[in-house]
Amino acid sequence: MTNPWIPHTAEVIGRRREASHVHTLRIRFRDESIRRSYRFRSGQFNMLYVFGVGEVPISIVSDPDDPEILDHTVRIVGKVSAALVGLKKGEMLGVRGPYGSSWPLEESRGKNVVIVTGGLGCAPVISVINFVANRRDRYGNLKIFHGVKTPRDLLYRARFRAWEKHPDTEVYLTVDHPDREWKYNVGVVTNLFRQVRIDPQNSVVMMCGPEVMMHHTVRDLLAQGLPPDRIYLSLERNMKCAIGFCGHCQFGPRFICKDGPILRYDQIREWFVTAEA
């Protein structure tokens, strides 16, 4: 897209309920030339604008090899996210993007891929899981660790079941508070690292979720011998412009909107620790 400030009109072409407050919107640009030229990388986000309400950053969760159809999974937390989730099939919204850095899919070729997520944190990693799952010959084994508070918070249940069946793929689900039907693990996501070893020499870790979870996960992975430059985190900050202009999302010397949201741990360790203190 040429002018990064101008949103382009897109139409809601489908919607799916993932959980009580979480829906996935499937959208498509109205203008055919925009649709044809638009490209994104796994992990990037769009600014979605509900006319007359406001604009928010939301990750793109669909496959980058099919950029004419864009999926965004939105959790209702406030005014704009509620208005987005309220959009019906056939209604219009504004879209600017894509923005931000992406997951290291090329750098990870031939390596084991480890995904660690918590809560809605799994939205930004859905596209990377799909990408690896659909190209198993390019990567080593795929381990997915996902933790939520209760079984009701588990999004993409059917997709986790499907991924479990892929070759060389392991899925570890955990909840803080189980119900009677829950048959997987109980406890925080980092407890899983006591049962499952990660090969520190040949793995790349990509994670997303509450920062406190990522903080503990990084500590445990480093203790297992994983090099800091093989850990990637997706960070969230309130942002407005998405192009490194307004400064709302400044993180140490970087901006989450243009240098992030995906950042390599060794490059941000100093500020990540400060942010958590």
Ligand SMILES: Cc1cc2nc3c(=O)[nH]c(=O)nc-3n(C[C@H](O)[C@H](O)[C@H](O)COP(=O)(O)OP(=O)(O)OC[C@H]3O[C@@H](n4cnc5c(N)ncnc54)[C@H](O)[C@@H]3O)c2cc1C
């Ligand atoms: C790069 C990036 C990718 C994102 N991807 C997704 C996604 O895929 N799905 C999704 O549901 N949400 C995502 N978010 C978060 C989403 O942008 C916010 O939930 C949204 O801006 C809230 O707007 P609102 O008007 O609904 O609520 P507001 O009324 O603006 O906010 C409600 C509450 O959420 C807090 N909040 C708002 N934005 C953020 C933020 N970015 N980080 C932390 N707290 C925030 C506010 O401080 C307030 O407490 C992403 C954010 C970023 C920065």
